[in-house]
Amino acid sequence: MSLKLYYAPGACSFVPHAMLELSGAAFEPTSVKLHKGEQRSAEYLALNPRGQVPVLVDGGEVITQIVAILLHLDAKLPQAGILPAAGMGRTHALSTLMWMNNTVHPTFTHVFMPQKFTDDEAAQKAIRSFALRAYRNLLGEIEALAVRATPWLAGAQPSALDAYALTLLRWGGYAEIDPTSLPALWALAQRFAALPAVARVVERERLQLNVYQPAGA
Numbered sequence: 001m002s003l004k005l006y007y008a009p010g011a012c013s014f015v016p017h018a019m020l021e022l023s024g025a026a027f028e029p030t031s032v033k034l035h036k037g038e039q040r041s042a043e044y045l046a047l048n049p050r051g052q053v054p055v056l057v058d059g060g061e062v063i064t065q066i067v068a069i070l071l072h073l074d075a076k077l078p079q080a081g082i083l084p085a086a087g088m089g090r091t092h093a094l095s096t097l098m099w100m101n102n103t104v105h106p107t108f109t110h111v112f113m114p115q116k117f118t119d120d121e122a123a124q125k126a127i128r129s130f131a132l133r134a135y136r137n138l139l140g141e142i143e144a145l146a147v148r149a150t151p152w153l154a155g156a157q158p159s160a161l162d163a164y165a166l167t168l169l170r171w172g173g174y175a176e177i178d179p180t181s182l183p184a185l186w187a188l189a190q191r192f193a194a195l196p197a198v199a200r201v202v203e204r205e206r207l208q209l210n211v212y213q214p215a216g217a
C-alpha cells in the first residue's frame with residue numbers, strides 16, 4: 001500500500017494529515033506551499049486541476065475533497081478512528097463533519113479570501129465583515145459541541161471532528177477571534193494537539209496553535 005498526502009501547512013489538509021498519523025499507517029507527507037502558489041504549478045494542476053489541498057494518492061488513485069479522503073481512509077484504516085464505526089454515533093459525527101466542511105470552512109474562505117467572490121474591493125470588505133460575524137457564530141456552535149464532548153467531539157476516541165475543530169479555531173485567530181474566548185473548544189484543541197501522533201503533525205507543519213493578535217498589538 002502506498003499512500004501520499006499533499007498538504008499545506010495550517011490548511012484544511014491538517015484533518016487527513018492528523019488522522020493518517022493517528023492511524024499509524026506509513027504514508028508520504030508532501031508539502032505544498034500555498035503562499036508560494038505551488039498549488040498552481042503545472043505539475044500540481046496535473047494532479048488536482050482545482051489547485052487545492054488536500055490530495056491523497058492511494059496507489060494509482062488520486063482522491064480529492066476532505067470528506068471523500070476521510071471516508072476512503074476510514075474504510076481502509078479502521079484503527080484510525082476517523083469516525084465512530086457504526087450506529088447513530090457515526091451518523092451524527094458524519095453530519096457534523098459535513099457541516100464543518102460545507103458551511104463553516106467556506107464561511108472562513110469568505111473572510112480570508114473575499115477576492116474569490118468579487119473583484120470589487122468595497123464589496124470584498126463587506127463580504128469579509130459579514131462573513132466574520134457569521135464565522136464567530138459558527139465557532140460558537142462548535143464551542144457548544146465542545147462543552148458536551150465526552151471527552152472528544154464524537155465520543156470516547158479522538159476523531160476527524162476534533163482535527164477539523166482545531167483547524168477552524170486556529171483560523172479564527174487570523175480573523176481577530178481570540179481562541180481562549182471559546183474555552184471548551186480551546187481546551188479540546190490543546191488536548192488534541194498534545195496527542196503524540198498529532199504533536200508530530202503540528203511539528204511537521206510548524207503550527208502555532210494560537211495565532212491571535214489583539215488589534216493594535
Ligand SMILES: N[C@@H](CCC(=O)N[C@@H](CS)C(=O)NCC(=O)O)C(=O)O
Nearest residue numbers: 011012034051052053054065066067
Ligand atoms: N472542498 C474542498 C476545499 C479544499 C480547500 O478549501 N483547500 C484550500 C486550503 S484550506 C486550498 O487548497 N486553497 C488554495 C487556493 O484556493 O488557492 C475540500 O473539502 O477538500
